[in-house]
Amino acid sequence: MTDTVVFLLGKLGQLATNRFADRLAPLGLRPRHCGVLELLRVAPMAQLDLARRLDVAASVIVDMLDQLEAVGAVRRTRDVADRRRQLVELTPEGESLCRQAAHLARRVDAELLATLEPGHAASARDVLGRLAVAHGIPTDAAAGPR
């Protein structure tokens, strides 16, 4: 049973996420913040729009934005047209943190794939991308232009 795809994905996902979390910690970021930063890098967005795009609960967005605001990565501004809404935008500091996080992610990738032959590493990227698409996980490629 421990050689099934579901079991291996679970273990490897946990291992990869823990390692990424360790690298992000000095930046004051956590892995789940990265999806938020990347969406906001394209355009400012209301909180519930973020929640829908990331498929998480509204209360989780509030918490994450509190943390991102604390490190100066985002700014919330009341929408003058509809005063219920907060428009969330990336600060210059947030842009910088997003770039640094992306760099760290690529470094962790290299480590995770380090012992694989180049062909197997390429195969890993390919098949994980296919699985993500198959299960509706939004990726950069699916999100549109950079």
Place this chain on the structure above:
Amino acid sequence: MTDTVVFLLGKLGQLATNRFADRLAPLGLRPRHCGVLELLRVAPMAQLDLARRLDVAASVIVDMLDQLEAVGAVRRTRDVADRRRQLVELTPEGESLCRQAAHLARRVDAELLATLEPGHAASARDVLGRLAVAHGIPTDAAAGPR
């Protein structure tokens, strides 16, 4: 950044584990119990040996065994030679639950890979197995004879 291996492994691992957890729930099991059951299927073992083999804290083992005892899957018996130790063994009910869990795991595997072409599905199994070995995740193959 959301198209990195570390990010995709994290998301897919979470998705796979959640789906597996839903399927296991009617059995009174959780995904993390499966590693315990599979080790005990080979031979009874003391609790700290389980902890070392599974690389989890001793207190986590206590908690998991409490849950597995509650569903009748395992039995703890005091070691007469060293009365500090508890020998943990699988009950016939535990054997049955282990087989049912393995069946469910293979079903979830089939679903996860359903939309992939056979070649890509085989590639997924291959590359996840290689990554597991590379990072010291114990699998059936590494654990010895069945």
Place this chain on the structure above:
DNA sequence: TATTGTTATACTCTATAACTATA
């Protein structure tokens, strides 16, 4: 003293419901 198992504590992540203020 060291080891086995247990309990207590705490922190993260996730999910839900109740609440406010605006519309």
Place this chain on the structure above:
DNA sequence: TATAGTTATAGAGTATAACAATA
């Protein structure tokens, strides 16, 4: 009444330290 955001609460997972019994 419906929506945007917030707060409170609870559950699972994980990690550490303190503790009792035994060696």
